[in-house]
Amino acid sequence: MSSEEERFDGMLLAMAQQHPGGVVELLDTFFSFLARKTDFYTGAPDDIPEKMVLEKFQKHQDLALQEQKKKKASYEEMERQKQEKRKKRELEEMEAANQPKIKELTDEEAIQLEKNLAKEAEEAKNRSSKVEGPSNDADDDETEEDKSKIKPNxxxxxxxxxxxxxxxxxxxxxxxxxxxxxxxxxxxxxxxxxxxxxxxxxxxxxxxxxxxxxxxxxxxxxxxxxxxxxxxxxxxxxxxxxxxxxxxxxxxxxxxxxxPEPSKLGDLDGETRGMVEKMMYDQRQKEMGKPTSDEQKKQDVLKKFMEQHPEMDFSK
Missing domain, CATH: 2.60.40.790 (Immunoglobulin-like)
Incomplete structure (x- = not known):
């Protein structure tokens, strides 16, 4: 499209936005202008004005259909590349997840791991407040601040x-x-x-x-x-x-x-899915009064450490 054809676009867009009835109302204004201010309808034989309108309509309809076809093909290609990138990332994460991760810990590593798990448990607790799913007592726990907010669509x-x-x-x-x-x-x-x-x-x-x-x-x-x-x-x-x-x-x-129903676990990447599943598991454990995954890991590490050091007094 040449710059010559585009030079009135800003003016026409401004006019179009002032027509709440859309294109039909804009066309009515345009043809009314031709009738009131020009000899478009009377300055040529009867069939000429209609032919001129149909000719221009056909020309720009063909151009619009071609442009739409190009845009659709471009968007489909972009989506295809996006899907390929996502599948590649999921495959890499799956391969990484299948790598062996278990190793024997030294005493020093066990103590450090216990500290790290305690820190991660606190961070997970803080994050969980940001990812809320529906619960049966959600209305009972609703604060005054929550009541002033809009319900999601x-x-x-x-x-x-x-x-x-x-x-x-x-x-x-x-x-x-x-x-x-x-x-x-x-x-x-x-x-x-x-x-x-x-x-x-x-x-x-x-x-x-x-x-x-x-x-x-x-x-x-x-x-x-x-x-x-x-x-x-x-x-x-x-x-x-x-x-x-x-x-x-x-x-x-x-x-x-x-x-969270629209966010199906199967649609999430491996890392995010694992974190969501962990948070859902921890929430169920809390509701049943049982230890969360982080708490269980801490208990397991401490138990193993105690078994490896029977000579130490853990009564306190």
């Missing part, structure tokens, strides 16, 4: 006036509906490690602010859904946390009400 995100967002432990998806059809060149999207900006050219951004947490910029992408919505995909860096809001200016959702 079905996708564990929030439906706002100009866009909606959903999330899993790994990703955040944002859908920005548009009241007019646009092309990719009309869209402006900018990802930063902790910032995001998205909207249309020559218009106030629809989203512009500081993100709730950091994202992997190189793994983020966007596409146009049927030219009527901008869809953004953001990959989280911290995959053990539910976001309370998309950008810091948004109202906050109650993450205690998040339903």
């Amino acid at each position: 079905a996708g564990n995100g929030c439906d706002l006036e100009n866009y909606r967002w959903t999330q899993t432990l790994q990703e955040v998806e944002v859908i920005i509906p548009l009241n007019i059809k646009v092309k990719s060149r009309d869209v402006v999207v900018s990802f930063g490690r902790r910032t995001i900006k998205a909207g249309l050219k020559n218009a106030t951004p629809i989203i512009d602010g500081e993100l709730y947490n950091e994202i992997k910029v190189e793994e983020c992408n966007w596409y146009l859904d049927n030219a009527k919505a901008i869809v953004l995909t953001l990959e989280k860096i911290n995959k053990m946390e539910w976001w309370g809001r998309l950008v810091m200016s948004d109202p906050e959702i109650n993450t205690r009400k998040v339903n």
